[in-house]
Amino acid sequence: MVLQSSLAFRLNFNGTPLIAAPSENESLHEAMTRTIAQHAGSEVSDCGRCKKTGEHYSYPITLANGIKGRAIVEGNA
Known part of the structure; x- marks a missing residue:
């Protein structure tokens, strides 16, 4: 069993x-x-400023290949 970081x-x-x-x-x-x-x-070429949306924090993300998206931090694993 692999131990996960605390x-x-x-x-x-982007939904994943x-x-x-x-x-x-x-x-x-x-x-x-x-x-x-x-x-x-x-690679992530740009990570924008953190924004609180409801109870979660999100970041606008731009990848080196031009794809843009949003990362939403949902909580502890």
């Missing part, structure tokens, strides 16, 4: 549920962009 959190990128698990030497933001890049197959 800092792991759920996020949704993902789990970001920060390593010991990265921030939550870095874990989020790394997870999105791994899922999308393209």
